[in-house]
Amino acid sequence: xxxxxxxxxxxRFGAFTAVNDVSFRVGHxxxxxxxxxxxxxxxxxxxxLTTLLVPTAGSARVGGFDVVHSANSVRKSIGVIPQAMTSDxxxxxxxxxxxxxxxxxxxxxxxxxxxxxxxxAVQLSExxxxxxxxxxxxxxxxxxxxxxxxxxxxxxxLDEPTTGLDPVSxxxxxxxxxxxKKERDLSILVTTHYLDEADKLCNRVAIVxxxxxxxxxxxxxxxxxxxxxxxxxxSFSALPEGWLETLKQLPEAQNxxxxxxVFRIVSNNGPRTTVGLFEAARRAGVTxxxxxxxxxxxxxxxxxxxxxxxxxxxxxxxVHDMSYLYQQR
Amino acid sequence: MQRILAIIERxxxxxxxxxxxxxxxxxxxxxxxxxxxxAFGGNIRNLKLGVVDQDHGYEAIKLREMFGAVEAxxxxxVTIPYDDLGSAMTDLRNGRLSAVVNIxxxxxxxxxxxxxxxxxxxxxxxDNFVANTLESAFTDIVSDFYKNGVSVRVExxxxxxxxxxxxxxxxxQFLLPGAIALSIFITAMIGGGIIxxxxxxxxxxxxxxVTPITKAELILGFNLAGAFKGVLAGLVLTxxxxxxxxxxxxxxxWRLCKMLMLIAPASFAFISMMFLMMVRTxxxxxxxxxxxxxxxxxxxxSGAIYPINAFPTWRSCSLKSxxxxxxxxxxxxxx
Ligand SMILES: Nc1ncnc2c1ncn2[C@@H]1O[C@H](COP(=O)(O)OP(=O)(O)OP(=O)(O)O)[C@@H](O)[C@H]1O
Ligand SMILES: [Mg+2]
Numbered sequence: 001x002x003x004x005x006x007x008x009x010x011x012r013f014g015a016f017t018a019v020n021d022v023s024f025r026v027g028h029x030x031x032x033x034x035x036x037x038x039x040x041x042x043x044x045x046x047x048x049l050t051t052l053l054v055p056t057a058g059s060a061r062v063g064g065f066d067v068v069h070s071a072n073s074v075r076k077s078i079g080v081i082p083q084a085m086t087s088d089x090x091x092x093x094x095x096x097x098x099x100x101x102x103x104x105x106x107x108x109x110x111x112x113x114x115x116x117x118x119x120x121a122v123q124l125s126e127x128x129x130x131x132x133x134x135x136x137x138x139x140x141x142x143x144x145x146x147x148x149x150x151x152x153x154x155x156x157x158l159d160e161p162t163t164g165l166d167p168v169s170x171x172x173x174x175x176x177x178x179x180x181k182k183e184r185d186l187s188i189l190v191t192t193h194y195l196d197e198a199d200k201l202c203n204r205v206a207i208v209x210x211x212x213x214x215x216x217x218x219x220x221x222x223x224x225x226x227x228x229x230x231x232x233x234x235s236f237s238a239l240p241e242g243w244l245e246t247l248k249q250l251p252e253a254q255n256x257x258x259x260x261x262v263f264r265i266v267s268n269n270g271p272r273t274t275v276g277l278f279e280a281a282r283r284a285g286v287t288x289x290x291x292x293x294x295x296x297x298x299x300x301x302x303x304x305x306x307x308x309x310x311x312x313x314x315x316x317x318x319v320h321d322m323s324y325l326y327q328q329r
Numbered sequence: 330m331q332r333i334l335a336i337i338e339r340x341x342x343x344x345x346x347x348x349x350x351x352x353x354x355x356x357x358x359x360x361x362x363x364x365x366x367x368a369f370g371g372n373i374r375n376l377k378l379g380v381v382d383q384d385h386g387y388e389a390i391k392l393r394e395m396f397g398a399v400e401a402x403x404x405x406x407v408t409i410p411y412d413d414l415g416s417a418m419t420d421l422r423n424g425r426l427s428a429v430v431n432i433x434x435x436x437x438x439x440x441x442x443x444x445x446x447x448x449x450x451x452x453x454x455x456d457n458f459v460a461n462t463l464e465s466a467f468t469d470i471v472s473d474f475y476k477n478g479v480s481v482r483v484e485x486x487x488x489x490x491x492x493x494x495x496x497x498x499x500x501x502q503f504l505l506p507g508a509i510a511l512s513i514f515i516t517a518m519i520g521g522g523i524i525x526x527x528x529x530x531x532x533x534x535x536x537x538x539v540t541p542i543t544k545a546e547l548i549l550g551f552n553l554a555g556a557f558k559g560v561l562a563g564l565v566l567t568x569x570x571x572x573x574x575x576x577x578x579x580x581x582x583w584r585l586c587k588m589l590m591l592i593a594p595a596s597f598a599f600i601s602m603m604f605l606m607m608v609r610t611x612x613x614x615x616x617x618x619x620x621x622x623x624x625x626x627x628x629x630x631s632g633a634i635y636p637i638n639a640f641p642t643w644r645s646c647s648l649k650s651x652x653x654x655x656x657x658x659x660x661x662x663x664x
Contacts, residue, residue, distance in 0.1 A: 090343045
């Protein structure tokens, strides 16, 4: 069974279409990334899947429950970290967590233990009684991650968990998330506009732009799916006669240039060129002394599918519009 | 229920963590009580009244003695003798005097001749209230003068006797319910208005609403917590306000009980009103902009400053504009 099933979801605000006919499935144990620039519709999609918004059209099931008709069952089985930092600054880390444990109806005796374990897992035990006001952004995010898991859900939604954090905190957040995922057997749906993050940590990535899902696959396949320019930088133990010509004959090689015993090979397909390279080296009786392959990035993928560079279309301090919360449906 | 309690607990913990807020909600209404209570409290005192006696006759001296007697007892004004009308008028125009009484040269002669004597009262009418006070004091003195005066017999005039239904209440006591209502109102404004909008805008509510709590439960939780804070503020104000206003036996448990019955629904009403206004508001500046006006809107027509009706008891303060039509009758036995 899939943990998340999205079928032809469309969300319109007046005449504006924020999510346009999106469908995908997230299997159990998967880390699924929604990658897109500001205003792509990532948060809107997460709000639909977490029952905060009712879609204009289409349907979605989370944990086997319909997000519109069984909203309460969905809420009980998911953990959600909204895009805005939502910890209460006046309360301590522990108090923040206890309140959520109660909101989720975690029984009293289990509450304290669960909170303690989770604070431990995100390395905030020492800070349990400190007011969140004194926390750094990364600490607050870690606390929120712990908070989202107080009721031990199996499906975890995170809306841009690392946006606005410094690189060190970003790595810390992702490491914790990976650890928790393994330990608790989670399925994760995460949005981001950091390409490296999506690349490293997601099993599959959906690229969203203007509310549409423009591509969906594992990061590797996505990168392989576009005619990309890989650059191989390689040096050898020895240089046989006519070696440059041999390199130019490598499969998918576009162009080869040599400088100081280092050859730069521009390739349409890095892996195939690399395989060919080793084959040629073996035949010629030389060994590869060093090799670096700069592969196509997801940015190139994004560029290919949307015609724009992702990093040009995002900003870290997005404005959060909460006006929808108490509107009548 | 568990979820509502969790929200209430959150709110109260937050409240407990902000001593500045507690100070503001409790101490400021007391400050207002003291300042306004004494400022508007008693009657107007020590107005400077210039007296120009151009007559120097027997009747003029008698009249001046009456002024002196009033001056010594009621202290509404102090008289300052002037020799000529010109300099008195100059001082009046310069604001050094509030009024000038002019006793003309023929005053005694006119009375003896049984002609209608003339006395002039020139008042600085820039302050209506002062002018009215002086005019009525002056009219009283003059009518007394005629009544007791041996020289003149005036037709007996119709005397209107006023019977006061309630015993006299000092203004500060009259204002006390207003201060209590104000403390409740401040808690409602801050807790129900400002904090609510700020939390919503910061996304805290989004965080709550993805848990199994419903919107109705969430708002009810905030509402009950707000009402509880209001009751707390109201009761503290009742006790300390009573002490300050000099109400006998401020800790009388029976009266506190009755006040609680009044304060609790008032708190709930205030906070509910606030949520009704705020639930669709998203801009954190809106409540801030609204509250100054809302405050005066509730305070001025309450009867605390400007009399709007014939409810001459201190009970008819702010609570009245919110609560049932006759809180006076309801709460009067409380004090
Ligand atoms: N309640 C709403 N009413 C009207 N328009 C909305 C509403 N919520 C979102 N939108 C619009 O829908 C579009 C998608 O918004 P969304 O927040 O889903 O983007 P996002 O991908 O999460 O972007 P970001 O990276 O900035 O978080 C935006 O153009 C936004 O203005
Ligand atoms: Mg977003």
